[in-house]
Amino acid sequence: MSPERHLRQRTSIVLHMVMAFVVMILLAQLWFFTVVLETMETHGKSDTVELAAILCSLMGCGVVWILIRYYMRMEKSQ
């Protein structure tokens, strides 16, 4: 196998891992959303849960966009 092809294969694996990570974060964000909806429906009194869910979702969103930029850069260099 030529070194170029070997590198391309490795890059492809990294890209797939990045995509899997992004999907995992999206699922986590969906869960945070359901947590807040649940609190809304049950008239829960704790603001801490909501604030934590929003904060985690915000962090997840940031990480997703960082990973997307990384993904695009990697794809371009490929």
Add this chain to the structure above:
Amino acid sequence: MKWGDDTYITRREFTKFLGLTSVGFLLGTCLAAIRRWTKQSQLKQQEEFLIGKLEDIPVGGYKLFRYPTENDPCILLRLTREKLVAYNQHCTHLACPVYFRPETAQLVCPCHEGFFSAEDGRVLAGPPKRPLARLTIEVKSGRVWVKPWEDRANES
């Protein structure tokens, strides 16, 4: 151009779609939280609410009312001469209104056969997972009142 080429989605477009989905989840989470905070602040401003006179509700009978907003139907039950309980009428499964069945002392949701205890609102059978939302009531000088949200929050 072929139809396949026209509808072809590049990886780049797909990743952007994922990014926007992430933003959508974040916005949804924020909106749900804002909505709850708004509703909670409205509830905190509520005054005591008069349901009616105690003598107008027979033992084993009930009275419907709306509290704290017009969109919140509630039911007051007089289980015994002394014991009164009130619940939000929305079933905790899919929000169908429950009705009182005095012969079995149960609140029944006709949509999916959910059964709740009239004593404390707990789930007896059916798909609901959570008990009915209970209101705190008080009898003063022969009149039945619902206590405001803040008082209930402190009690539980």
